[in-house]
Amino acid sequence: VNVTEVTIYPVEQSGKLRAYASFVLDDRFAVHGCKVIETLPGRLTVCMPNRKVTMQCPKCHATGWDGVAGPAVTDDFCGRCGELMPSFDERTRDYRKPNGKLDVHRDVCHPLDRETRDAIAQAVLDKYREVAANGPEGAA
Numbered sequence: 001v002n003v004t005e006v007t008i009y010p011v012e013q014s015g016k017l018r019a020y021a022s023f024v025l026d027d028r029f030a031v032h033g034c035k036v037i038e039t040l041p042g043r044l045t046v047c048m049p050n051r052k053v054t055m056q057c058p059k060c061h062a063t064g065w066d067g068v069a070g071p072a073v074t075d076d077f078c079g080r081c082g083e084l085m086p087s088f089d090e091r092t093r094d095y096r097k098p099n100g101k102l103d104v105h106r107d108v109c110h111p112l113d114r115e116t117r118d119a120i121a122q123a124v125l126d127k128y129r130e131v132a133a134n135g136p137e138g139a140a
């Protein structure tokens with residue numbers, strides 16, 4: 001698969017997020033909402049689009065990904081009806097890693113093999129470094 005187009009949307013430094021990115025595969029399939037993350041100083045990673053795990057609101061029954069906007073497990077209130085959600089510990093109990101850290105993000109889409117993953121990461125990071133060096137207009 002060839003990455004035929006990459007668009008970088010730099011963000012002012014906020015935590016580890018350096019930019020949002022979109023890319024196109026073989027001029028046929030566009031992916032939006034990727035992130036360029038600086039995991040360690042100078043070490044960049046491309047994250048695929050993801051979403052937070054959602055839950056069903058006990059009052060209005062909104063569930064999130066079946067067509068009705070529902071609360072993420074980390075939301076204190078339902079975004080649809082405003083109902084106060086159960087306690088944070090109760091909501092997130094099933095979404096903890098063995099070390100206790102929260103694990104509430106799920107990929108929306110992702111490459112299935114290393115070759116594709118590397119091709120996407122390289123294309124996005126090459127473009128990111130070009131934009132970071134030349135400014136958003138890409139002058140050079």
Ligand SMILES: [Zn+2]
Nearest residue numbers: 057060078081
């Ligand atoms: Zn609700």
